[in-house]
Amino acid sequence: MADIESARKAFERFDVDGDGLITAAEYKSVMAQLGDFHVTETVAEALINQRDGNGDGKLSWDEFWAHLDKGSAQA
Template sequence: ITNIIFICKDLGNLMRTMGYMPTEMELIELSQNINMNLGGRVDFEDFVELMTPKLLDETAGMIGLKELKDAFKEFDLDGDGAITSDEMKHAMVKLLGKHTSKNEIDAVVKEADNNGDGTVDFEEFVKMMSQK
């Protein structure tokens, strides 16, 4: 129990730093998940994986689904539900006036592309936006 309380305190501090206000019950559930599934230790990648659903909920709640969909449409130029590297490059120029190298754009798409199809779908887009 001491270990769980220690993890709860640390997790709570990290989460509050990110602007997320966890309940005590959420912290206990996260700590139990960490102890059972992650051997009691959390590295940065584990923490991001644990927090992504919560941040998605927070982001969707703050920004709103309509705003996220509108933003996605600005990137998805052909409206097929997926953002390619070329579309990402065009959107960066259009929206930010920023010319970015193909390698940089490819790296962004690859990092956001969780399912490995070479494009960024809406769910991946939301995750990408919540990490910035």
């Protein structure tokens, strides 16, 4: 199981504007800050959409955590 505290910190880092949702633009921006300039807007949108449970084009904390928790359970 993923560490929920570490996951929460990661979520907050990606949620640049603090509205409780991660957009593709926020994801792309943070990845660039981390040195990954290969994440384009298209790539970021695809990644968000793949994990977006309600289809709003954004990741909520619950969607973010569900993906991490599911991924760690499969490992």
